[in-house]
Amino acid sequence: MTCAVFCIGTELSRGELVNTNATWLADQLTTAGFDVIENVVVPDDFEAIESTLERLGRTVKLIVTTGGLGPTTDDFTSEAVARTLGVPFVRSEEALSQIRQRFQRAGRTMSPSNEKQAYFPEDARILPNRVGSAPGFSVMIGKAIAFFLPGVPREMMQMFDAQVLPAIRGMAAHNSFQIRLQTYGVPESVVGEKLSDVERLFPGVTLGYRAHWPEIEVKVLAQGDLPAAEELCKAATTAVRERLGSAIFGDGEMTFASVVGAALRQRGETLALAESCTGGLLGAKLTAEPGASDFLLVDAVTYSNLAKTKFLGVDEEILRAHGAVSAEVAMAMAEGVRREAQASIGLAITGIAGPEGGTDAKPVGLVFIAIAAASGTRVIEKRFVGDRQQIQLFSAYAAMKMLLDGADIARQEPA
Amino acid sequence: MTCAVFCIGTELSRGELVNTNATWLADQLTTAGFDVIENVVVPDDFEAIESTLERLGRTVKLIVTTGGLGPTTDDFTSEAVARTLGVPFVRSEEALSQIRQRFQRAGRTMSPSNEKQAYFPEDARILPNRVGSAPGFSVMIGKAIAFFLPGVPREMMQMFDAQVLPAIRGMAAHNSFQIRLQTYGVPESVVGEKLSDVERLFPGVTLGYRAHWPEIEVKVLAQGDLPAAEELCKAATTAVRERLGSAIFGDGEMTFASVVGAALRQRGETLALAESCTGGLLGAKLTAEPGASDFLLVDAVTYSNLAKTKFLGVDEEILRAHGAVSAEVAMAMAEGVRREAQASIGLAITGIAGPEGGTDAKPVGLVFIAIAAASGTRVIEKRFVGDRQQIQLFSAYAAMKMLLDGADIARQEPA
Numbered sequence A, B: 001m002t003c004a005v006f007c008i009g010t011e012l013s014r015g016e017l018v019n020t021n022a023t024w025l026a027d028q029l030t031t032a033g034f035d036v037i038e039n040v041v042v043p044d045d046f047e048a049i050e051s052t053l054e055r056l057g058r059t060v061k062l063i064v065t066t067g068g069l070g071p072t073t074d075d076f077t078s079e080a081v082a083r084t085l086g087v088p089f090v091r092s093e094e095a096l097s098q099i100r101q102r103f104q105r106a107g108r109t110m111s112p113s114n115e116k117q118a119y120f121p122e123d124a125r126i127l128p129n130r131v132g133s134a135p136g137f138s139v140m141i142g143k144a145i146a147f148f149l150p151g152v153p154r155e156m157m158q159m160f161d162a163q164v165l166p167a168i169r170g171m172a173a174h175n176s177f178q179i180r181l182q183t184y185g186v187p188e189s190v191v192g193e194k195l196s197d198v199e200r201l202f203p204g205v206t207l208g209y210r211a212h213w214p215e216i217e218v219k220v221l222a223q224g225d226l227p228a229a230e231e232l233c234k235a236a237t238t239a240v241r242e243r244l245g246s247a248i249f250g251d252g253e254m255t256f257a258s259v260v261g262a263a264l265r266q267r268g269e270t271l272a273l274a275e276s277c278t279g280g281l282l283g284a285k286l287t288a289e290p291g292a293s294d295f296l297l298v299d300a301v302t303y304s305n306l307a308k309t310k311f312l313g314v315d316e317e318i319l320r321a322h323g324a325v326s327a328e329v330a331m332a333m334a335e336g337v338r339r340e341a342q343a344s345i346g347l348a349i350t351g352i353a354g355p356e357g358g359t360d361a362k363p364v365g366l367v368f369i370a371i372a373a374a375s376g377t378r379v380i381e382k383r384f385v386g387d388r389q390q391i392q393l394f395s396a397y398a399a400m401k402m403l404l405d406g407a408d409i410a411r412q413e414p415a
Helices: A020-031 A046-059 A077-085 A093-105 A112-118 A153-171 A188-194 A228-247 A256-267 A281-287 A305-312 A316-322 A327-341 A388-405 A407-411 B020-031 B046-059 B077-085 B093-105 B112-118 B153-171 B188-194 B228-247 B256-267 B281-287 B305-312 B316-322 B327-341 B388-405 B407-411
Strands: A002-008 A035-042 A062-066 A089-091 A119-121 A125-127 A136-141 A144-149 A176-184 A205-212 A215-223 A248-251 A271-275 A296-302 A345-351 A366-373 A376-383 B002-008 B035-042 B062-066 B089-091 B119-121 B125-127 B136-141 B144-149 B176-184 B205-212 B215-223 B248-251 B271-275 B296-302 B345-351 B366-373 B376-383
Touching (some): A002 A020, A035 A046, A035 B046, A046 A062, A046 A077, A077 A089, A077 A119, A077 A136, A089 A093, A093 A112, A119 A136, A188 A205, A188 A215, A188 A228, A215 A228, A228 A248, A256 A281, A256 A388, A271 A281, A271 A327, A281 A296, A281 A388, A296 A305, A296 A327, A296 B305, A305 A316, A305 A327, A305 B296, A327 A345, A376 A388, B002 B046, B020 B062, B035 B046, B046 B062, B046 B136, B046 B144, B077 B136, B077 B144, B125 B153, B144 B153, B215 B228, B248 B256, B296 B327, B305 B316, B316 B327
Parallel strands (some): A271 A296, A271 A345, B002 B062
Antiparallel strands (some): A035 B035, A089 A119, A296 B296, B136 B144, B345 B366, B366 B376
16 A cells, blocks of 8 residues: 655745655654555645645545645645645635634634635635644545645644544555554664575564664554454564664664663662763753653762862862773762762763864773762763764763663772 | 756665754755756665656756765666666776775675675766765766765765765856854744744845754745855845844854853853752753863752762751752752852752643743852742753753853842
8 A cells, every 4th residue: 555745834835944844754654554665755845735636636646745735825725625636725614613612712813814724625625734834635646645744843743643643544555553662772784684585584564673773663564354463573683682682672652761760760879970071961861751760869960170179079189180081080989979869879970072183192982971879989981972962972872771780880890 | 957866775765864964964965056856765666766756857957865875776766776877786986996996995804795885887987985984976867967866965975075065166156155044042933923024125045944942943045046045145144133033142153052062261260050950951051062171160960868968968957948949959059069069159950841740830931040159149039941951951042141141240130
């Protein structure tokens, strides 16, 4: 069952805006069992909209379109559809009253330009918009059913989920079943190599990858009727798990930070952070997940040596003898922040993220990460390769890995 | 002069990856004076590639294509082009030797699959790749000149800048001149309204907007021959500046954080931050710019009350009497972090970013920001509307605005 995603808007065709709508829709449609054979963008232009609709109406069975439903003069998708079909462009009294009510509920007066949003090609099926002012609609164009949604992502997503997906689900040539696995610690190319035989071993299964770098999501999609597709997907997922082993940290929507946070909470730990070269990135990753305040007491981002002394109680002598980027200072920072914050775990990162500040003895990419617990303190030395942002991200992830492995690790010898 | 951007790859058509290449190319081509009338994506599929090339060869004068030039079995753009043109698919000994040399220089052995990357449609002009293994090429398809570039963004961008742009510049119907202005503090819809007459007053000028929320870039593009286009652009830019006033904080590549950092450095200030509900976002914004360590001494992200007491010296009595989210605690945090870090300016943010933790008296979105300097301490109270991420971002920007306005502001009465 073929389909196309068609996004209308000069801001997209000119490259003023990244087209996240197309990506989101293509992903949703693929997951629903459709074969997305084209994503296309054209400017707000009658001829371009009409010729693209005519062409897609000849080549696919389903068209999902976004954009051009707003109140301004450059929004004329609905009128272009009426022209494509050669039908009158007519006002829907019901849609008009819904738009008017929406404005009334918000305590705002409806501007005359919003009235335009109540016009549709004759006989279109109108799709109410629960979260914005622009209703959508659907019509048949050639051999395709075509859905027209607003370009505002929040409205588009809500309407796709609530109104398009239920209407098209039965159309997919076959059903499908998908499992998402989350990995960290193995580069994307190596993930691909390790899984290179899976699609061959499990016909009907397609693997997809999405990098939220350095996390990589592996999607295992089995097409076919249920429950056979579910069984096939689960069998292939078992094979994927065998091949990736401990690189898989979770499934579904899980992030590495959420898994680390859950582990800390489950163990009843409290955490104090001291960051230097990562500039607060580790704390930001952990607190992006709801509920981080259950365990995270403080993140002291200390740039100056004085701040390391005053806020973390790092001995000036240690700083002088070893320099701020050293195993000794990392350990003193971890122990200091743990003590000051009265936390069960202290974790510290100090290093050189670059691009400036590297020397032969201490090059850009050199990073020390220390973890302090009641049982003792452990430090690791890393030499990361990459630009500033990559070194910071690698460092934050290596630190999260230490937190996940647990405070008991502090009893072990340095690796 | 019409053109199209054509991206090939199943990972794009399925929505596994956001298509930033299309956005970047469309922006570059628009700026160079071309009229981008279509951006299209198809999967790695011979028929889809061939039919799209044939169609675009009839409708545009320039096609820029990315993807499908790699060494793996699903990369066959070059062969599909040869089929489209009905010409032999032949090996270039020169390209093969360049690919081989590239592997030798990197100390790696060339795999047999890379040999495929030396095959091109007969008579194609080969475009060397200085930063990767896949050479590109150009051919005529119908009435269009078509350029084929790798899908790896870094390689694609380098080849577009070095080889495509010089070749096509003369093709643009006219030249153009562009000025970019950076704004903060006015919503995108209001920016658009304030500038609604500019395109009409200056025929030949097009305004473009790009939101790096809450910063909004305004692009003033004048098309026409130089130097007339430059004069036109500058005149329109003056009109834009008059209409947006102090909302414009810079031009070109400037970010708000870079302007704030430059102002602090120029005034010879040193800065200590104490953050609570923003979780280190303010520090992250400032340190994302090179050289922030010149002035930023510490960013103490204190979640627990104990951390506010221990790290910032906030009096337990003040916390008990007013609560952590209060003007009094914000001021004590700013003064405390300034004193402990021995900085010339202390700045503190405390508030409720949500989604949990709001009450009737202290709702989600209530934020206090305090700035402390030798001349005194000033605090502002804000009530932001939005989700957690938006409230954090608004808070960090409001704090940066206070830093930009200067420490002298501490002498003034609260606004």
